[in-house]
Amino acid sequence: MATISLEGVDKKYGASLAVDGLSLRIGQGELVALVGPSGCGKTTTLRMIAGLAEASAGVIRFDDRDVTHLPTYHRNTGIVFQGYALFPHMTVADNVAFGLQMRRVGRSEAQRLVHEALAMVRLEDYAERLPRQLSGGQQQRVALARAIVIKPDVLLLDEPLSALDAKLRVEVRTEIRRLQSSLNLTTIFVTHDQEEAVGIADRIVVMNAGKVEQVGTPREVYERPANRFVASFIGLSNFIAGRDEGGGTFLSRAGELLKYEPDRIRGPVEALVIRPEMIELGAAPAGSQCNELAGSIDTVTYLGPLTDLELLLDSGEKIHIHRSNRTPGYVEQFRRGERLVVHWPPSASLPV
Amino acid sequence: MASRVATLRRQRLVVAAYATFAVVLAPLAAVIWVSFFEDKIIGFPPSGYTLHWYANAWRVDRFLQGFLLSLEVGVVATSISLVIGVPAALALARSEFAGREAVHALLMSPMVVPGIVSGAAIYMFFIEVEVASELPLAGTLFGLVLAHTLIALPWIVRLVTASLVGVDRSLAEAATSLGATPRVTFFRITLPVIRPGIVAGAMFSFVVSFGDLEKSLFLIGPGRTTLPIEMVNYLEWNIDPTIAAVATVQTLMIGAALALSDRFFKLTRVF
Numbered sequence: 001m002a003t004i005s006l007e008g009v010d011k012k013y014g015a016s017l018a019v020d021g022l023s024l025r026i027g028q029g030e031l032v033a034l035v036g037p038s039g040c041g042k043t044t045t046l047r048m049i050a051g052l053a054e055a056s057a058g059v060i061r062f063d064d065r066d067v068t069h070l071p072t073y074h075r076n077t078g079i080v081f082q083g084y085a086l087f088p089h090m091t092v093a094d095n096v097a098f099g100l101q102m103r104r105v106g107r108s109e110a111q112r113l114v115h116e117a118l119a120m121v122r123l124e125d126y127a128e129r130l131p132r133q134l135s136g137g138q139q140q141r142v143a144l145a146r147a148i149v150i151k152p153d154v155l156l157l158d159e160p161l162s163a164l165d166a167k168l169r170v171e172v173r174t175e176i177r178r179l180q181s182s183l184n185l186t187t188i189f190v191t192h193d194q195e196e197a198v199g200i201a202d203r204i205v206v207m208n209a210g211k212v213e214q215v216g217t218p219r220e221v222y223e224r225p226a227n228r229f230v231a232s233f234i235g236l237s238n239f240i241a242g243r244d245e246g247g248g249t250f251l252s253r254a255g256e257l258l259k260y261e262p263d264r265i266r267g268p269v270e271a272l273v274i275r276p277e278m279i280e281l282g283a284a285p286a287g288s289q290c291n292e293l294a295g296s297i298d299t300v301t302y303l304g305p306l307t308d309l310e311l312l313l314d315s316g317e318k319i320h321i322h323r324s325n326r327t328p329g330y331v332e333q334f335r336r337g338e339r340l341v342v343h344w345p346p347s348a349s350l351p352v
Numbered sequence: 353m354a355s356r357v358a359t360l361r362r363q364r365l366v367v368a369a370y371a372t373f374a375v376v377l378a379p380l381a382a383v384i385w386v387s388f389f390e391d392k393i394i395g396f397p398p399s400g401y402t403l404h405w406y407a408n409a410w411r412v413d414r415f416l417q418g419f420l421l422s423l424e425v426g427v428v429a430t431s432i433s434l435v436i437g438v439p440a441a442l443a444l445a446r447s448e449f450a451g452r453e454a455v456h457a458l459l460m461s462p463m464v465v466p467g468i469v470s471g472a473a474i475y476m477f478f479i480e481v482e483v484a485s486e487l488p489l490a491g492t493l494f495g496l497v498l499a500h501t502l503i504a505l506p507w508i509v510r511l512v513t514a515s516l517v518g519v520d521r522s523l524a525e526a527a528t529s530l531g532a533t534p535r536v537t538f539f540r541i542t543l544p545v546i547r548p549g550i551v552a553g554a555m556f557s558f559v560v561s562f563g564d565l566e567k568s569l570f571l572i573g574p575g576r577t578t579l580p581i582e583m584v585n586y587l588e589w590n591i592d593p594t595i596a597a598v599a600t601v602q603t604l605m606i607g608a609a610l611a612l613s614d615r616f617f618k619l620t621r622v623f
Contacts, residue, residue: 050525051529072525072529073528073530073531073533074531075529078529079525079529081525082522083520085520085526088545089544089545098527098530098532099530102531102536146526150530150531156529
């Protein structure tokens with residue numbers, strides 16, 4: 001296990017920069033998710049750490065070792081690919097043993113380690129099967145066992161869950177997290193799915209167009225997005241456009257004065273972001289500092305645990321409001337076209 | 353109602369398929385049938401059936417010699433094609449390089465040029481080289497094998513490329529990440545995974561070389577004649593069913609090779 005650091009790493013493809021001056025430090029035993037839309041450079045970054053792509057500039061280190069120009073097969077990384085990439089002509093046990101053979105681990109020792117790794121992913125009874133005889137989730141667990149059995153400096157997961165169906169995805173995700181923390185594996189998890197990233201990572205790196213937009217814990221990234229991109233990419237956000245009046249006040253396009261906490265400012269303020277679950281229905285309680293807006297209900301969508309109300313504001317903007325469905329019959333009272341007043345505290349206004 | 357219409361349409365398609373199959377197979381069936389006719393002059397109906405012509409074919413030394421030469425040329429040409437074709441297919445399927453399309457077109461071109469044209473061209477080329485360098489090429493085994501390599505190579509390239517396309521690239525990447533050098537990755541991972549394509553390509557190359565007539569016409573030498581050409585020569589002076597017997601044996605061999613390669617690799621994937 002190692003600390004991974006990237007210093008000013010670039011990747012050029014012809015004239016275009018796929019990764020642009022990326023600097024990042026991943027601590028020993030930490031699980032970091034690289035998340036962003038397709039083409040943001042997250043997979044390229046992972047491939048550079050693995051040595052499958054060469055950095056055009058910058059330095060990549062495992063602890064103090066400069067690995068920037070080291071070939072993949074000398075790097076000691078464990079990779080789990082989106083399509084599993086199990087060797088189809090080898091049994092599950094041989095797949096897992098492959099990395100040990102390359103390291104010239106003795107036969108009996110290798111056998112023991114393979115068994116141990118398969119037990120960790122609860123597949124010890126499948127050792128003699130061929131990959132094609134396993135389900136997708138099982139194949140992905142074999143791939144995981146194959147990657148961790150070599151005790152890699154870093155575990156690299158490239159969209160490991162996207163080939164699985166929704167239910168299995170959560171299961172395998174939990175499994176990865178459990179293994180990762182019990183083995184204290186330095187791990188990089190690449191995904192385009194922000195929910196997955198929020199659900200698994202110690203820290204999230206939000207990337208866009210080859211650059212890092214924000215690095216932080218899932219909570220920081222969700223609750224304090226650094227900019228408009230992060231706010232729109234992580235979670236569902238309502239944007240209210242307008243002009244900053246300074247001192248924690250913001251003038252919306254429709255002329256309402258909205259309050260926010262000025263210490264939240266990270267750069268020039270162009271909009272306020274309000275998360276749908278932070279908005280309460282009804283007028284602001286008397287004497288509170290809450291912001292208040294009115295509009296008419298556009299759509300009501302029942303989503304199981306919650307109901308999504310789409311409110312058409314007088315400014316012409318639409319905002320989403322999520323209310324829990326804990327109270328039976330609560331959803332039925334809302335009708336399209338009905339006027340509705342909503343409010344939220346200044347702390348829920350995120351200036352971006 | 354709709355399903356009845358669909359069933360009818362499918363039945364019609366099946367009939368058409370069998371009709372096509374029959375048209376393709378009829379001449380072949382006729383040859384096999386004729387090979388058992390008792391009469392020396394082929395006529396219908398035959399006065400009886402015999403295995404005499406098979407025994408006769410075996411006794412005609414030129415058929416046996418032709419068969420052995422065809423076998424030898426086919427095996428050697430296929431082997432050379434494998435050595436050139438497999439790495440070429442790997443490069444074509446796996447990497448981007450300048451002139452990739454041109455190399456691909458070049459490797460496939462022997463399939464496009466009519467055999468008689470390229471046969472004549474190769475012959476003239478050999479003569480020119482001989483005149484210039486005094487190296488004997490025309491009419492030698494070496495020259496024949498060289499020409500047959502051209503026949504075989506496109507099939508190897510095509511089938512191996514096709515099997516590589518179906519292989520996930522991350523397999524090799526996974527192997528290198530686990531510590532395998534490119535060499536080890538090739539022999540332990542890539543080669544076993546594409547082996548069916550290689551076997552099928554080799555079989556196909558051999559079959560095409562074994563049955564070739566046109567390209568070889570110009571390139572054979574005295575006492576060095578391939579089986580298809582021996583058959584044409586024989587037909588010039590004889591019309592007894594011996595030739596049908598030889599053709600039947602040849603067809604069975606080719607059929608067996610094709611059936612075998614289809615077991616390894618679905619040939620329909622290439623066409």
